[in-house]
Amino acid sequence: MLGVHPGVLVVLVLLISAFISPVLDQFKFKRFSIFAIGVSGIVFALSIITILRVNSLGVEYYHFGGWTPDKGIEFIFGELEALMLLLVSGMFFVVYIYNQKKIRAEISKHLRGWYFTLAFMLQASLSGLILTNDLFNMFVFIEISALTTVALISINENRDTVFASIKYLFLTAVGSSSVLFSIGLIYLLTGYLNMDLAGMELIELAGMYPAASSMAMLFMFFGLAMKSALFPLHIWLPDAYYSAPTISTAIMAGIVGKAYIVVFIKVFYKVLSINFFEQTNLANITVIMAGIAIIFGSLFAIGQTKIKRMLAYSSVAQIGYIFLGIALATESGLTGGILHIINHSIIKTLLFLTVGVIIIYTGAENIIDFQGAGRKYPFTMILFSLSALAMVGIPPLNGFMSKWTIAMGTLEAEKPLYLVIIILSSLLNGVYYLPIIIQSFFGGDEELGYNWEFKRLGFKIILPLITLAALILLIGIFPSYPINYINRIVFSLIS
Amino acid sequence: MIDIVVHPNIYYFASIVLFLIGFYILLTHPNLIKKVIGLNVMDSAIFFFFVAVGFVSDGGSPIVEAGSEALTVNPVPSGLMLTGIVVSVSVTAFALAIIIKVYQHYGTINVEEIYVVRSEREC
Numbered sequence A: 001m002l003g004v005h006p007g008v009l010v011v012l013v014l015l016i017s018a019f020i021s022p023v024l025d026q027f028k029f030k031r032f033s034i035f036a037i038g039v040s041g042i043v044f045a046l047s048i049i050t051i052l053r054v055n056s057l058g059v060e061y062y063h064f065g066g067w068t069p070d071k072g073i074e075f076i077f078g079e080l081e082a083l084m085l086l087l088v089s090g091m092f093f094v095v096y097i098y099n100q101k102k103i104r105a106e107i108s109k110h111l112r113g114w115y116f117t118l119a120f121m122l123q124a125s126l127s128g129l130i131l132t133n134d135l136f137n138m139f140v141f142i143e144i145s146a147l148t149t150v151a152l153i154s155i156n157e158n159r160d161t162v163f164a165s166i167k168y169l170f171l172t173a174v175g176s177s178s179v180l181f182s183i184g185l186i187y188l189l190t191g192y193l194n195m196d197l198a199g200m201e202l203i204e205l206a207g208m209y210p211a212a213s214s215m216a217m218l219f220m221f222f223g224l225a226m227k228s229a230l231f232p233l234h235i236w237l238p239d240a241y242y243s244a245p246t247i248s249t250a251i252m253a254g255i256v257g258k259a260y261i262v263v264f265i266k267v268f269y270k271v272l273s274i275n276f277f278e279q280t281n282l283a284n285i286t287v288i289m290a291g292i293a294i295i296f297g298s299l300f301a302i303g304q305t306k307i308k309r310m311l312a313y314s315s316v317a318q319i320g321y322i323f324l325g326i327a328l329a330t331e332s333g334l335t336g337g338i339l340h341i342i343n344h345s346i347i348k349t350l351l352f353l354t355v356g357v358i359i360i361y362t363g364a365e366n367i368i369d370f371q372g373a374g375r376k377y378p379f380t381m382i383l384f385s386l387s388a389l390a391m392v393g394i395p396p397l398n399g400f401m402s403k404w405t406i407a408m409g410t411l412e413a414e415k416p417l418y419l420v421i422i423i424l425s426s427l428l429n430g431v432y433y434l435p436i437i438i439q440s441f442f443g444g445d446e447e448l449g450y451n452w453e454f455k456r457l458g459f460k461i462i463l464p465l466i467t468l469a470a471l472i473l474l475i476g477i478f479p480s481y482p483i484n485y486i487n488r489i490v491f492s493l494i495s
Numbered sequence B: 001m002i003d004i005v006v007h008p009n010i011y012y013f014a015s016i017v018l019f020l021i022g023f024y025i026l027l028t029h030p031n032l033i034k035k036v037i038g039l040n041v042m043d044s045a046i047f048f049f050f051v052a053v054g055f056v057s058d059g060g061s062p063i064v065e066a067g068s069e070a071l072t073v074n075p076v077p078s079g080l081m082l083t084g085i086v087v088s089v090s091v092t093a094f095a096l097a098i099i100i101k102v103y104q105h106y107g108t109i110n111v112e113e114i115y116v117v118r119s120e121r122e123c
Helices: A006-024 A032-058 A079-098 A109-131 A135-152 A158-191 A193-207 A210-228 A237-243 A246-272 A271-278 A283-302 A307-328 A331-362 A378-392 A398-412 A414-442 A459-477 A478-493 B010-029 B031-052 B075-106 B111-122
Strands: A062-063 A073-075
Touching: A006 A079, A006 A109, A032 A073, A032 A079, A032 A109, A032 A158, A032 A283, A032 B031, A062 A378, A062 A414, A062 A478, A073 A079, A079 A246, A079 A331, A079 A459, A079 A478, A109 A135, A109 A246, A109 A378, A135 A246, A135 A398, A158 A237, A158 B010, A158 B075, A158 B111, A193 A210, A193 A246, A193 A378, A193 B111, A210 A237, A210 A246, A210 A307, A210 B111, A237 A246, A237 A307, A246 A271, A246 A331, A246 A478, A271 A283, A283 A307, A283 A378, A307 A331, A307 A414, A331 A378, A331 A398, A331 A459, A331 A478, A378 A398, A378 A414, A378 A459, A398 A459, A398 B111, A414 B010, A459 B031, B010 B031, B010 B075, B031 B075, B075 B111
Parallel strands: none
Antiparallel strands: A062 A073
8 A cells, every 4th residue: 555554554544633633623523423433443444454464474664754774763563563553443443432422421512623633642642652663752652642641631621630630740751751761871872762773782782881771771661660550650540540531531441551561561572671681680570569569459449439440440450460471571471461451451441431331321430329230221230240250350251361371470480479469369359349240230229120221322332342342252262362373472572 | 271071971970960850859849830840850851861962072063064074963862852842841831731720620739738628528
């Protein structure tokens, strides 16, 4: 197609649409939901083409403006990038379909054109973040996604959102500055901004300049851990997830953090790997931090009274699982970590979308209000229960497969303590998810019969929910296909 | 005349000190505007650092003519920092805009007082 790789078009189409939507708004354009579905559908199709092309042609590079990689910006289309691009564009597609009239009512009318500007720019920056192979370009995409995320939180202006967004803005800005400082140190040492070239130089230079390269790694670690909310740096997350409108929360919980984790994998396995795994003890410290995140995220979640806050703390625990898998750096651990990125993205999006239906249609924000919700909204609550069980890790759902693989990784790394932590955390997950399920179906007024809500919700809300639920079941029952694919990624990363 | 000889790494050292000062302000001051100032100090430290990375002593401006072998400074880090400054300005502008909204909703820009207001409302 014009000699341009379809993956590059993803970012281009999204950026152009981002700037078209406020113009359309000026001309009293009403059908933004259809516009958004159309654009994200095109992008989804382009990402499918990308992954098919990677499967048949192998790793490809795209050089912007024809500059050589030591000078210009480079996009890489490898297996990890194609898979994550598919995840991001698929999730956005699903969320846009869900974004129907009643749901949109959370956002005031005159802002809807601008809302899609922000959402498209966020998607463009996340796609770019995943695809880029250039450190400074990565920083620019990180900043775009940070600013658009803050704007998506604060789009409904009220006391909670302004506070959550200023908190997130400061913490994320510290994270970006640390990443930029680290990029400066890497450039000072190697003279390259390209990840592959800088990584190759650093293999030798890390031994010659251990202090400078370790400092680069430390700043990079701090910045990316702040942005992906690894446990002690998660403090922005519950406020942000709680106060944002449902769709923003679904996007943030399902996708935004994951893109930073992909960057984490790329940087720490390709550029700073020697420092991270051999020279310093940071990989082991990350494992410990992840273990603490898994336990404390679950413990904090038990104490919450608001459902969205509880899901947010549950996210903190699940991010701990992902980091545990990544930092173990064994074959199964990394496979499980990458699989858990995908699984957590699907499960958490479904959880927030189903909870969003209940919150918007009944106004129930507290966990207590969910009593009897299973009778009024049985279909929604069945899907909520399915995803909650997947999050706990009940076989044959997809959460079980990734937790199992990470658990195998802990044994490969000879750290059986973390196996205990994983099992303990699954029990804790059960402690806060199961009462909601039981209360919603069997609590409350027992006289009420089941009242199916298909007509009230409409086809366009039901379709994305069923799609995500089907994915949970499919990945859980047939895990071999994604695991084989991820094994190829892991093989290229570890060797 | 006394020639003051500076160690070539003094710029890196100075920028790291400046970075830490900015970080300290950001962490410890409860006033949101001062936090923005701290953030800007941090960002400026990084800009100094990058420019120092590209600096070559006795180097001229990087306009290379064919055949000339004059020593020039590395233009890439300075060029990158133009982008960095733009990013920093937009973050600052956005932060200040949100701080105005915080003031409208809470009547204060002191973080500790905001926490008091929030906890009072929940009770």
